[in-house]
Amino acid sequence: MIRIEQLHVRYRTERGEVHAVRGIDLNVRQGQFFTLLGPSGCGKTTTLRSVAGLERPQEGEIIVGDDLVFSQQRKISIPPYKRDIGMVFQSYAIWPHMNVFENVAFPLREMKKRVSQTDIRSRVRKALSLVQLEGLEDRPAPFLSGGQQQRLALARALVKEPRVLLLDEPLSNLDAKLREETRFELRELVKRLAITTLYVTHDQLEALTMSDVVAVMDQGRVVQEGTPLEIYRAPRDRFVANFIGLSNFLEGRVQKTGQLGEVETPSGTLKCVLADGITAGEAVVVVIRPEDVNLNAGPASQNENILEGKIEAVVFMGDTLECQVAVGTKLIRIKLHPSSPVARGEIVRLRLPAESCHALRA
Amino acid sequence: MGENLRLHLGQHAIFFLVFFLVLAPLSFLILGSFSTARLPGDFSLDAMGLVNYLKVYSDPGTYELFTNTVIYVGGSASFGIIMAVSLAWLVERTNMPGKTLVYAGVPMTLAVPGMLQAMAWVLLLSPRIGFINQLLKDLFGPDAPVIDVYSLGGMVFIEGLRLVPTAFLMLVPLMRSMDPALEEAAAVSGARPVATLRKVTLRLLAPALVAVMIYQAMTALEVFEIPGILGLPAGIYVFSTKIYAIVRTATFMPVYGQANALAMVYLFIAVATTFLYTRMISRAERYAIITGKGYRPRLLDLGKWKIPALACALLFLFFAIVLPFLVFLYASFLPYLQAPSWNVLKVLTLKNYRLLAEYGEVGSALKNTVLMVATTATSTVVLSFLVSLVVIRSKFWGRKLLDQLAFMPHAIPGIVIGIAFFWLFLQLDFLPLYGTIWAISIGFTISFLAYGTRSMNAALLQIHKELEEAAYVSGAPPWRTMWRIFVPLMMPTLVGVWIWVVLHAVRIAGMPLMLYEGPDNQVLAILIWNMWDEGYIPAVAAIGTLLMIVLLLLTLAVRFLGFRRQTMQIGGT
Ligand SMILES: Nc1ncnc2c1ncn2[C@@H]1O[C@H](COP(=O)(O)OP(=O)(O)OP(=O)(O)O)[C@@H](O)[C@H]1O
Ligand SMILES: [Mg+2]
Numbered sequence: 001m002i003r004i005e006q007l008h009v010r011y012r013t014e015r016g017e018v019h020a021v022r023g024i025d026l027n028v029r030q031g032q033f034f035t036l037l038g039p040s041g042c043g044k045t046t047t048l049r050s051v052a053g054l055e056r057p058q059e060g061e062i063i064v065g066d067d068l069v070f071s072q073q074r075k076i077s078i079p080p081y082k083r084d085i086g087m088v089f090q091s092y093a094i095w096p097h098m099n100v101f102e103n104v105a106f107p108l109r110e111m112k113k114r115v116s117q118t119d120i121r122s123r124v125r126k127a128l129s130l131v132q133l134e135g136l137e138d139r140p141a142p143f144l145s146g147g148q149q150q151r152l153a154l155a156r157a158l159v160k161e162p163r164v165l166l167l168d169e170p171l172s173n174l175d176a177k178l179r180e181e182t183r184f185e186l187r188e189l190v191k192r193l194a195i196t197t198l199y200v201t202h203d204q205l206e207a208l209t210m211s212d213v214v215a216v217m218d219q220g221r222v223v224q225e226g227t228p229l230e231i232y233r234a235p236r237d238r239f240v241a242n243f244i245g246l247s248n249f250l251e252g253r254v255q256k257t258g259q260l261g262e263v264e265t266p267s268g269t270l271k272c273v274l275a276d277g278i279t280a281g282e283a284v285v286v287v288i289r290p291e292d293v294n295l296n297a298g299p300a301s302q303n304e305n306i307l308e309g310k311i312e313a314v315v316f317m318g319d320t321l322e323c324q325v326a327v328g329t330k331l332i333r334i335k336l337h338p339s340s341p342v343a344r345g346e347i348v349r350l351r352l353p354a355e356s357c358h359a360l361r362a
Numbered sequence: 363m364g365e366n367l368r369l370h371l372g373q374h375a376i377f378f379l380v381f382f383l384v385l386a387p388l389s390f391l392i393l394g395s396f397s398t399a400r401l402p403g404d405f406s407l408d409a410m411g412l413v414n415y416l417k418v419y420s421d422p423g424t425y426e427l428f429t430n431t432v433i434y435v436g437g438s439a440s441f442g443i444i445m446a447v448s449l450a451w452l453v454e455r456t457n458m459p460g461k462t463l464v465y466a467g468v469p470m471t472l473a474v475p476g477m478l479q480a481m482a483w484v485l486l487l488s489p490r491i492g493f494i495n496q497l498l499k500d501l502f503g504p505d506a507p508v509i510d511v512y513s514l515g516g517m518v519f520i521e522g523l524r525l526v527p528t529a530f531l532m533l534v535p536l537m538r539s540m541d542p543a544l545e546e547a548a549a550v551s552g553a554r555p556v557a558t559l560r561k562v563t564l565r566l567l568a569p570a571l572v573a574v575m576i577y578q579a580m581t582a583l584e585v586f587e588i589p590g591i592l593g594l595p596a597g598i599y600v601f602s603t604k605i606y607a608i609v610r611t612a613t614f615m616p617v618y619g620q621a622n623a624l625a626m627v628y629l630f631i632a633v634a635t636t637f638l639y640t641r642m643i644s645r646a647e648r649y650a651i652i653t654g655k656g657y658r659p660r661l662l663d664l665g666k667w668k669i670p671a672l673a674c675a676l677l678f679l680f681f682a683i684v685l686p687f688l689v690f691l692y693a694s695f696l697p698y699l700q701a702p703s704w705n706v707l708k709v710l711t712l713k714n715y716r717l718l719a720e721y722g723e724v725g726s727a728l729k730n731t732v733l734m735v736a737t738t739a740t741s742t743v744v745l746s747f748l749v750s751l752v753v754i755r756s757k758f759w760g761r762k763l764l765d766q767l768a769f770m771p772h773a774i775p776g777i778v779i780g781i782a783f784f785w786l787f788l789q790l791d792f793l794p795l796y797g798t799i800w801a802i803s804i805g806f807t808i809s810f811l812a813y814g815t816r817s818m819n820a821a822l823l824q825i826h827k828e829l830e831e832a833a834y835v836s837g838a839p840p841w842r843t844m845w846r847i848f849v850p851l852m853m854p855t856l857v858g859v860w861i862w863v864v865l866h867a868v869r870i871a872g873m874p875l876m877l878y879e880g881p882d883n884q885v886l887a888i889l890i891w892n893m894w895d896e897g898y899i900p901a902v903a904a905i906g907t908l909l910m911i912v913l914l915l916l917t918l919a920v921r922f923l924g925f926r927r928q929t930m931q932i933g934g935t
């Protein structure tokens with residue numbers, strides 16, 4: 001539904017050139033909820049804006065639906081107002097001089113084929129009821145709450161029934177509680193309409209809970225693409241592991257390959273899952289998520305690693321207890337149930353299941 | 363793609379229109395200064411030389427001209443600033459009573475056009491007919507000393523009065539935002555109040571004060587009406603009036619090339635001052651005296667000086683607005699000019715107003731003025747809006763240059779724009795523009811373009827970029843976006859600029875005088891000027907009274923409509 005090939009975007013500024021997007025390939029299928037996730041400045045917005053036609057890439061091709069909307073080679077660049085898209089902006093961009101009805105009616109009034117007044121009225125009403133804003137038609141746009149503005153922006157993006165919906169951090173201006181509620185509502189809505197969605201966020205929780213596919217970006221490139229579970233369970237490199245959730249990293253060298261490999265680290269030898277193509281002797285980092293580490297005194301089973309360490313710090317986080325355990329020279333962070341009886345200075349044995357330890361190329 | 367091409371063509375059209383409107387007249391101004399032909403019509407590239415420059419700069423009169431200009435500009439700017447600083451300080455930092463009156467009254471003085479202000483003072487202080495001088499003679503006999511307004515002193519005094527409101531409006535926010543903690547820190551360090559004022563307050567204000575001063579000097583340098591009314595009859599010339607005199611004197615054969623040669627230096631000084639001003643402003647902004655905290659500075663207790671201070675403030679208002687208005691009102695009911703006395707009451711008449719209604723030239727001038735002012739305001743608003751859209755909102759290659767081109771006329775004195783367009787229109791004789799009100803409209807549009815684009819740029823920057831982009835992704839092409847998003851969002855600015863231009867175009871006489879060719883393009887300002895020249899003083903008084911009332915109402919309307927920012931800048935002549 002959306003295909004991006006070898007996309008490059010450069011900005012010319014006074015202080016030289018910024019290469020914001022460096023060769024991105026993406027394929028979003030019909031009806032998919034596809035998320036671009038990455039830290040600030042990695043080029044997510046730029047990619048999204050290129051799909052919308054608001055930014056003009058230097059190289060590459062973009063296909064939306066069946067239309068080739070941009071191609072450097074074929075010198076094609078369809079302006080945004082001719083692309084079959086709906087878009088929600090980070091600031092919502094609600095026009096303050098129009099009321100709710102006029103904001104939503106705007107895309108219909110600008111359509112090539114004239115839409116009759118009665119049609120406009122019924123389609124606006126339908127769009128507003130989708131986002132539960134019925135009855136607010138005559139409200140001037142500035143008199144809406146943040147959440148209502150966000151829903152109004154969504155109604156405006158959907159009213160034309162575009163084939164593709166583009167969303168740029170649509171939840172970042174909402175307060176924490178509302179954001180959580182809206183996450184599920186939003187996903188449910190676009191799934192119900194079966195609309196293809198390209199979503200941009202820097203919030204990993206949003207990306208993991210809402211998407212069918214997540215593409216993690218860094219410095220203008222896609223570093224990993226996969227389902228939320230794949231991304232979370234098996235990050236392909238240290239950047240992804242670090243960005244998605246909290247992780248422990250243990251540097252080491254591969255000793256033995258196989259279904260479960262063995263990695264020699266300063267804290268001891270660890271059995272772990274090796275990334276594809278890693279050979280013996282290679283330098284790697286072993287990634288372990290804090291919640292995968294258990295405290296256990298019992299004997300080690302076949303597929304477990306046991307490390308001994310001393311608890312250096314205990315922090316109460318509300319729903320968890322976070323501990324920092326010194327293993328050799330390394331601090332390992334673990335998450336425990338809040339009622340766990342641990343204390344600073346205690347010597348503990350850490351149990352690391354081998355299938356949760358991922359060795360990545362360093 | 364067609365839409366894209368149209369957008370491209372549109373941007374280029376705007377660029378080259380402004381490029382031509384700004385640079386073409388200037389090119390002819392420069393070329394003309396080297397032309398040895400007597401008349402612009404005879405201009406040819408074969409007859410070029412430095413004669414004009416040699417003639418102008420070997421004339422000892424030119425040095426007197428320099429001296430006069432320096433005294434006039436320096437004097438009026440200093441006088442105006444001192445008054446404005448005092449007034450702003452009194453209302454902001456002391457407990458003087460009656461502040462509201464001063465706050466409201468000072469900006470109102472902008473409603474008195476410079477030309478009428480000068481004329482009113484002539485009626486009061488002319489050596490022969492001035493009411494005050496006649497009174498002095500009645501009191502002290504025929505040998506009593508007279509106060510002569512036809513002098514450099516008179517010009518300095520009246521231009522100074524005229525500079526006060528703009529400077530006041532620039533200074534009030536400065537005084538208000540100055541952190542009193544800075545002064546208090548000096549006080550607890552042991553500085554006496556006078557030392558604090560000298561070492562802290564004035565030092566902090568200095569960069570901004572210098573900027574305001576340069577701005578006022580630019581205004582004084584550019585103004586034509588006041589040295590025109592007060593200096594020309596006495597043969598005291600400054601730059602603007604000398605150029606006018608060279609071109610428009612009936613007694614001599616005009617030497618156009620020499621006017622251009624003189625205008626070049628004038629232009630150079632004006633451009634240099636503008637450059638200096640821009641530099642000063644950026645420095646003043648860097649100077650962090652504004653802390654943005656919502657405090658109210660402690661007010662100085664004036665004690666027994668309260669009433670004298672208020673009297674001084676009221677005296678300014680009396681001189682700047684009440685007196686000129688009363689003088690005009692009085693003179694407009696006179697059958698012929700005479701000093702006030704009990705006998706006059708018996709002969710007061712409405713004849714002058716009746717005459718205005720019957721006199722054909724007034725009707726046509728009024729029609730011309732309304733047409734000219736409306737076209738000027740509309741074209742300025744439309745052109746500034748389009749230019750600012752390209753400058754702020756597009757990726758057009760020439761947008762920076764376009765912005766500078768639009769700002770350039772700000773530095774060019776009206777009289778020089780007038781003379782430059784005079785040459786241009788004579789050269790473009792296939793366009794029947796010369797001698798029409800459209801010529802005046804075009805000249806004014808160019809001079810107001812700088813103000814228009816500055817206001818629009820500021821307003822456009824306030825509009826979030828995503829509001830525009832949301833329209834594109836909703837399917838609206840650029841011109842529809844302009845119409846449905848930008849125009850309604852910018853409406854207050856568009857209306858504000860429109861009114862500002864009307865208020866200015868109606869009162870300025872300098873530029874139109876250079877393009878004036880007879881009854882066909884006679885506007886109100888020129889009519890007043892000509893009638894004054896020919897001595898129909900009571901009739902001038904009648905028109906002037908009506909004009910002042912209209913301008914006062916417009917100024918009040920602007921304030922009540924809430925176009926605060928624009929009102930602040932109703933400077934002009
Ligand atoms: N108009 C522009 N001119 C110059 N550089 C730009 C422009 N827009 C973006 N950039 C640069 O391009 C890079 C990518 O920007 P982009 O807005 O795509 O980041 P992002 O991933 O959306 O970040 P965020 O999460 O902060 O929104 C950044 O380094 C940014 O500074
Ligand atoms: Mg972004």
